[in-house]
Amino acid sequence: MGEMEELRKEADNLKDQITEARKVVQDTTLQEAVAGTTLVGRVQLKTRKTLRGHLAKIYAMHWGTDTNCSKLCVSASQDGKLIVWDTLTTNKVNAIPLKSSWVMTCAYAPSGNMVACGGLDNMCSIYNLKGKDGNVKVMRELAAHTGYLSCCRFLNDSEIITSSGDCTCILWDIETGTEKTIFAGHLGDCMSLAVSPDFKMFISGACDFTAKLWDIREATCRQTFSGHESDINAIGFFPNGNAVITGSDDATCKLYDLRADQELITYQDSGIMCGVTSLAASLSGRLLLAGYDDFNVNIWDMLKAERVGVLAGHDNRVSCIGVSSDGMACCTGSWDSFLKIWN
Amino acid sequence: MSSPDEDEVPAIQTGPKGLINDWRKFKCEDQDTPPSKKELLRQMSNPQSDDIPDRLNRKMSVQEYEMIAEEDEKCLRKNQQQCMKEMHKRLSFGPKFDSVVELDSAEAFLEVIEKAHRLTLVIILIYEDGVKGCEALNSCLDCLATEYTSIKFCHIQTAATGAGERFSDNVLPTILVYKAGKLLGNFLSMTQHLSEEFFATDIEAFLREYGLLLEKEFAACPDEEDGGVEVE
Numbered sequence: 001m002g003e004m005e006e007l008r009k010e011a012d013n014l015k016d017q018i019t020e021a022r023k024v025v026q027d028t029t030l031q032e033a034v035a036g037t038t039l040v041g042r043v044q045l046k047t048r049k050t051l052r053g054h055l056a057k058i059y060a061m062h063w064g065t066d067t068n069c070s071k072l073c074v075s076a077s078q079d080g081k082l083i084v085w086d087t088l089t090t091n092k093v094n095a096i097p098l099k100s101s102w103v104m105t106c107a108y109a110p111s112g113n114m115v116a117c118g119g120l121d122n123m124c125s126i127y128n129l130k131g132k133d134g135n136v137k138v139m140r141e142l143a144a145h146t147g148y149l150s151c152c153r154f155l156n157d158s159e160i161i162t163s164s165g166d167c168t169c170i171l172w173d174i175e176t177g178t179e180k181t182i183f184a185g186h187l188g189d190c191m192s193l194a195v196s197p198d199f200k201m202f203i204s205g206a207c208d209f210t211a212k213l214w215d216i217r218e219a220t221c222r223q224t225f226s227g228h229e230s231d232i233n234a235i236g237f238f239p240n241g242n243a244v245i246t247g248s249d250d251a252t253c254k255l256y257d258l259r260a261d262q263e264l265i266t267y268q269d270s271g272i273m274c275g276v277t278s279l280a281a282s283l284s285g286r287l288l289l290a291g292y293d294d295f296n297v298n299i300w301d302m303l304k305a306e307r308v309g310v311l312a313g314h315d316n317r318v319s320c321i322g323v324s325s326d327g328m329a330c331c332t333g334s335w336d337s338f339l340k341i342w343n
Numbered sequence: 344m345s346s347p348d349e350d351e352v353p354a355i356q357t358g359p360k361g362l363i364n365d366w367r368k369f370k371c372e373d374q375d376t377p378p379s380k381k382e383l384l385r386q387m388s389n390p391q392s393d394d395i396p397d398r399l400n401r402k403m404s405v406q407e408y409e410m411i412a413e414e415d416e417k418c419l420r421k422n423q424q425q426c427m428k429e430m431h432k433r434l435s436f437g438p439k440f441d442s443v444v445e446l447d448s449a450e451a452f453l454e455v456i457e458k459a460h461r462l463t464l465v466i467i468l469i470y471e472d473g474v475k476g477c478e479a480l481n482s483c484l485d486c487l488a489t490e491y492t493s494i495k496f497c498h499i500q501t502a503a504t505g506a507g508e509r510f511s512d513n514v515l516p517t518i519l520v521y522k523a524g525k526l527l528g529n530f531l532s533m534t535q536h537l538s539e540e541f542f543a544t545d546i547e548a549f550l551r552e553y554g555l556l557l558e559k560e561f562a563a564c565p566d567e568e569d570g571g572v573e574v575e
Contacts, residue, residue: 121411277360335357
């Protein structure tokens with residue numbers, strides 16, 4: 001047992017060294033840096049459109065990014081359908097029937113040519129939206145994960161990254177349908193992932209209470225962020241790519257700076273006691289929209305760490321949120337089967 | 344998070360965990376699921392379960408993954424029917440009301456906000472006799488109160504609030520919206536958002552725009568074909 005003790009001591013020593021190194025570079029706190037900034041006024045968003053058509057709970061949604069589809073988004077529902085919406089006209093561009101109704105995530109390819117989804121079937125299914133005869137068909141079924149598919153995000157038309165309940169993330173080659181890289185390291189189910197604005201890195205949040213930054217090409221874990229006291233359910237990049245935002249079951253959201261390798265601030269309120277399950281930052285990064293388990297969306301002033309608004313209502317049980325790529329609107333998907341576009 | 348009113352499964356979460364929860368509930372209610380499997384599902388739904396100590400970081404068990412692999416087309420259809428039923432059930436819940444309640448003091452005002460059921464939306468109109476728009480808005484609310492019976496509509500005169508100076512004539516009428524003790528919407532000088540002559544439907548549309556009113560009608564029939572279009 002002597003060796004175990006030594007190794008344990010060594011690990012603790014290394015952890016202390018990391019903490020020390022982080023303290024050394026911390027020359028100020030976010031609160032001090034923004035002392036002179038005025039709080040953003042109360043934010044009240046209005047519903048501009050309601051997207052009706054799903055027959056059951058909405059589990060996930062994702063906006064298109066290409067200039068051709070910045071007004072399009074895709075949603076996944078318990079009714080076993082993926083619907084691609086034109087949010088300006090509220091028309092359904094595509095209604096794709098799925099083989100499984102347990103779909104946890106959906107993604108829109110940056111090119112607008114494909115969408116992907118996955119869930120309890122442990123697979124990531126890729127659909128080609130621009131097939132020759134106009135029909136949307138399954139292009140690939142990426143199967144290798146031994147756990148549920150919690151999230152997927154396209155890098156381009158030939159690569160996609162998935163996160164899974166089997167504690168790993170995988171970079172896939174869509175053409176061949178095989179795994180290019182397996183990112184292992186998390187000790188708990190991976191719940192969410194986000195790709196950096198330059199597409200070179202991605203971050204994952206997991207049920208081991210940590211978030212990890214991965215280098216896609218080098219296939220390594222660059223940084224690990226801890227501090228949360230429970231599962232991290234949602235994760236996103238700060239718009240400039242230099243910081244990471246996480247949302248957790250511990251009822252808080254945190255902002256971690258990549259260069260300082262530490263937490264900058266925690267978004268919490270004694271009145272909030274339920275977990276965060278989805279988040280999205282505004283284009284400027286000034287506002288953070290976070291969805292909670294009590295079905296409300298709280299809007300935070302990211303600099304001053306104060307709540308400046310609530311997106312809530314009678315039956316607006318919000319289950320997912322997304323801010324469009326041009327920052328003009330946000331979309332909320334709800335358990336009442338509707339999606340709403342707000343700004 | 345869990346409450347005696349929601350007499351369904353223990354935790355109500357959104358996100359992937361919510362979906363796993365939905366799946367467990369579906370399997371538990373399904374007659375074709377054997378009792379031993381139902382017991383496993385119930386154990387997995389209860390986070391405090393001592394029988395499975397090391398699974399803190401893992402959300403699903405191997406046996407559950409096996410159950411999913413065995414599912415087929417029939418399951419998909421059963422699930423879809425169940426969804427429709429749930430949806431209908433969820434759309435009417437909580438205490439019911441039928442008319443606008445007059446609040447006569449600041450204490451009554453606070454009590455209404457604090458004591459309301461956590462799922463009930465509370466809409467309060469602050470008004471004063473003789474101020475433009477107040478009477479019209481009052482009758483609009485009378486109308487909406489009979490239609491939206493899960494919402495608690497109230498009104499109070501500024502004199503009764505004890506904060507008369509705060510509500511000068513130019514911010515009246517004011518509508519405040521609360522739920523579970525939280526202020527969701529704060530609309531001063533309500534009439535600036537409305538045209539000269541307004542009706543209950545205008546107030547209804549306004550509140551719906553801010554996501555504060557329930558959508559009364561929803562989705563088309565279950566056999567909706569692919570590529571169906573809806574124009575708003």
